[in-house]
Amino acid sequence: MKVISVVGYKKSGKTALVSALVRNLSGLGTVGTVKHMGEQRLNPADTDTGRHFDAGADVVIGITGTEAAGTELVSFSRNFNLEHALDQLCDQGIDFAVVEGFKESKLPKIVIGDLQEISNVVFRVPTDIDMHEELTSSLVGVALAQPDRYTLEALIKKARKNPAIRKAGAIGTFTGIVRELAGNERTSKLEFEKYEPEASKALDCIREDLKKKEGILEVLIHHKTGVIKAGEDIVYIVIAAAHRTELFPALNEAIERIKAEAPIWKKEFTEKEEFWVHDRE
Template sequence: MHPIAIVGPGAADLAGALTDRLDGRTAVVSHADGADGGDGASDGATDGGVAVESPRDRTGADTEVSLASDGEWTGRGRVDGLDAFLDGLAPDHEYLVAVGDSRLRVPTVLLGADAEPEDVPGTVIAAADAPGGVDLDRLVADADAAEPWITRETLVRRVEASADADRSGAIATFTGRVRARDAPGDDRTTHLAFEKYEGVAAERMDAIAAELTERDGVFDVRMHHRTGVIEAGEDIVFVVVLAGHRREAFRTVEDGIDRLKDEVPIFKKETTEAEEFWVHRRD
C-alpha cells in the first residue's frame, strides 16, 4: 500500500481529486470532527462518533474511515495507534490517503500559506497555498513511487499466492521490532531512524531472497525492511518463508534475517532518553 498524507485547508478536496486519479483499491482516513483539514463527519453510519462510509460515497475511495474525537480510528474494530490501523488496511489496498493528520511518517502534501515543513514527520513532496496549486499528475506519480507500507500479513499473502503453495506445509515468519531497552536499568530507546542506499538495499534483499529460494524444500522467500523513524514497540523488518516442512522454513527464516543484517546497506541511528548515535559506529 502506497500512503500519502494531505494536511491543511482544502485537504479533503485534494484527497477527492487524487483518489479519482489513482488506479487501484484506495482507502481514505480523515478526522470526523473536521480537525486539521478534515471536512466534518460523513453521511455514513456512525459508531461512537466515528463515521464509516460505504465505498466511494464522497472521495471516490474504496474504503473511507474517520477519526473520532476520542482519538480512536475505527475500521476493522478498534486499535491503539495509527500505525496499527494502517497495518490492517495495507494488505487489501494499493493506496492510502490520510486527510488532515500530520502524525504520519509518510510522504506529505502541505496546504496553506502558513504551512511549515518542519511541523510534519514525513517527507514533504508538495506544498501549495490551495489544492489548485498542486500538480495532480505529479502527485499520482509520487504516490506510485513512494515506499509502500508493507506488513507481515502482506508478505504472507504473497507467498500464499505462490505457484508452489499447494506443495507447502509451512509458513515461517520473523518480525523485528524496536526494543525499548536491553536491561531494566538501561536508558529507554525512544525511536530508531533507518537510512538505506536507494536501490542497492532492495537489490541485495531480492538477491538474498532468490538465493534462499533455491534451497531444497523452500518455495518462496519475502523480505521487507522499513526506513525512516520507527518508535519503540513498532515493527521494523519482516522475513517470510514458504516451505515444504517446518525445519526448512525455520532454518531459512533465521538465515534470511542474519544475512539481511550482515549484507544489506541499511544504517541505524538510535535515540535514547540520554543520547543519539549511529549504531554502526559503536560496533
C-alpha cells in the first residue's frame, strides 16, 4: 500500500487536495483515507454505541441499514492511533492510503502553504491551489513513488490473488520480531537500513529462486526499515505451496538467505549500549 499525507494550516485546502488525489488514484486501485478529526466525538454518550463504549467496551462496532438497502459500518476502539489505522487499511488490501492531517507523523507529506518544521516533505503546493490536470498528475506521481507498506494480512491476501493459488494446499508465514530479552540483556529497539537497490534485488532473487522449487507457487517477502521497537514486527515471509512438506523447508531457506544475502544493516539498542550488529560479527 502506498501512503501519502496532506498537511497544511486550517482551511488551507487540505480536503480539496485529498479529494482530488482520491478521485485520480481510484482509477489506479483501491483507496482508503484517514483524517485527523481533533477532539470531536463520533459516538456521543447518549447513543447506544456511546453507552457501550463508556461502560468499558474496548471495541464497539455499529452497523446501519439492511442487507437489501446496503449497510455502513463504523468501529470505535480504545488506544487506536494512526499506525493502527493504516495497518487496518493495509489488512483490507487497499492499494493507496491518503492521510489528511497528522503533521507530526513520519509519513511522506504533501505540504500546502508555508507550513514549517515538518519532516519528510516530498512536495509543496501554494495555498488556494488550483487543482489543474498537470498538478494533479504530479501529485499522483508523488503518491506512486512512495515505498510500499505491508502487513502480514495484506501479503496473504496478495498471495491468494495469484491464479496459481488453485494448486495450493497450504499458505505458510514467518514473522520476525524484535527480541526484547536475550540472557541478561534487554533490547529496547532495533534500527534497520537497506542498501538500495541491491537489497531489493537480493530479496527478488531469493523469491525467484524459491519459486523454481517443486511445489512452491508464490513467495512474498517484506522487510521493514527504520526504528522498530521491542516486540514489533521486522520481516514477513508468505509462501504458498502445493504441500506442507515443500512449504516448511522453503520458509526456513527464505529467512536464512535473507540474513545471509540481503544488504540490510541492523543497529541494536540495549540498556548499556548501541552498536551495528555487523561490526560485531
